[in-house]
Amino acid sequence: MPVHREIDIVAARREGRALASLLGFSSTEATLVATAISELARNIVLYAKQGEIVLGLLNDGNRRGVVVVARDEGPGIPDIPWAVADGRSTSGGLGLGLPGVRRLMDEFHIASEVGKGTTVVVKKWKR
Amino acid sequence: MLVPILKQRDYLIATIQAALTDEDLRLLRDGLVEQVGRYRSRGVIVDLTALDVMDSFAARTMRDLAHMTRFRGAEMVIVGIQPEVAFSMVQLGLTLEGVSTALDLEEGLAYLDRRGKAKRPGKSSMTAR
Numbered sequence: 445m446p447v448h449r450e451i452d453i454v455a456a457r458r459e460g461r462a463l464a465s466l467l468g469f470s471s472t473e474a475t476l477v478a479t480a481i482s483e484l485a486r487n488i489v490l491y492a493k494q495g496e497i498v499l500g501l502l503n504d505g506n507r508r509g510v511v512v513v514a515r516d517e518g519p520g521i522p523d524i525p526w527a528v529a530d531g532r533s534t535s536g537g538l539g540l541g542l543p544g545v546r547r548l549m550d551e552f553h554i555a556s557e558v559g560k561g562t563t564v565v566v567k568k569w570k571r
Numbered sequence: 572m573l574v575p576i577l578k579q580r581d582y583l584i585a586t587i588q589a590a591l592t593d594e595d596l597r598l599l600r601d602g603l604v605e606q607v608g609r610y611r612s613r614g615v616i617v618d619l620t621a622l623d624v625m626d627s628f629a630a631r632t633m634r635d636l637a638h639m640t641r642f643r644g645a646e647m648v649i650v651g652i653q654p655e656v657a658f659s660m661v662q663l664g665l666t667l668e669g670v671s672t673a674l675d676l677e678e679g680l681a682y683l684d685r686r687g688k689a690k691r692p693g694k695s696s697m698t699a700r
Contacts, residue, residue, distance in 0.1 A: 450593040457624055458590065475624065475655040479663060482626040541627050544663035 447514075448494035453485040456497045463499050464510050469570055477510055477568050480548040483541045484514035484564055492518020492561065502567060509550070509569035517561035524556055574599045576606060581613040582683060584676070590623045593632075600636045607643045614683035615640050618676055620651030630665040637670040646686050648672065650679035 445456050460481040464474035481497060488495035495516025502509035521527045528542045542564070546552040551567040574595065577584045583606055585599060603615055617633065619625070625633075633649060640647040648671040652660075673679040 454590045454592050461623070472655040472658055475659050476662060479624045479626055479659040482624050483663070486626065486628060541663070544627070544665075547662045547664065548659065 445497050445499075446494070447485050447488045447497050447516075450489060453482055453489060456485045457481040460497075460499055460510070460512060463501070464568070467501065467508055467510060467570055469510070469568075473568065473571065476548045477512070480545045480566055480568075481512055481514075483545050483548075484512065484566070487541065487562075487564075488514060488516045488518070492516030495561075502569070507569045509567055511565065511567045512549075514564045514566075515561070516563075520558040520560055520562055521554075521556040522558050524554060528552070528554060574602075576602060578606075578610050578612070581611075581687070582616060582680070583607065583610065583612045583614070584616045584618065586618040587621050589621060591629070593628055596629055596632045600632055600639070603636060603647075604639045604643060607640060607645045612645050613687055615645055615647040616676065616679045616683070617647065617649050618651045618679075619649060619656070620653065620675070622651075622653075622656060625652070625656050625660050625665065627663070627665060630660065630667060634667060634670055637667075646671070646683055648679045648682050650675050 445459060446452065447456060457478040461474045461478040464477045469477065485497055495514065495518065498513040498515070500511045502511050528546060530543045542554070545566060549566040549568050553565040554562070556562040574585050574587055583603060585603060606612065607615065637647045649667065650673045652672065671682065673682045
């Protein structure tokens, strides 16, 4: 899903919730996924102006889950350890909210290059 | 989706009907702050029962709205935050500092009524003189 306007944030998180529900995620788990997507999509709109959110299904034989890829070709993040460091609150609305996204999901991967863009991959497994 | 704002007694009640975009949230904030003056309201209730996700922007907007409402001389209370939304907020690290909350609309009205009584001079033990 392309993400460049605010309305895309709502569309992306709605799709994420629908996919999670389809997999049999509880309402709480689906809300965690939808909230993470909302934050990731907002980062794209705020910092990169445009990018995309890709949703996928996971199956490792024992478990099923949802993977969310948030990709942009924006300015990139110069200091990734700082950006994902825990202990900073997102409540000020400043910062990228990445520590929060990491707490919402089971797995969190980030790759970013200044001037090239950022890709965040997060996964949530069904309990 | 525009959020309808209902006037009841001295209060304004805004009930979210569906997922809100950032622009919807800004319009809600600005509409409520303006209408507090137009209707000389003493209290504002924002009912978030139907809210799908409280992310960092929504939380900040609610906090701003609560403070702006107070600057305008009215009290605001948020009601109806669902269990799964509350759980996500905690995981994400969101707080609603300085914002009053109540379980549902009924509790929200009761809260505002109590606050209203407490504010009236000479009638309450809460003024502590």
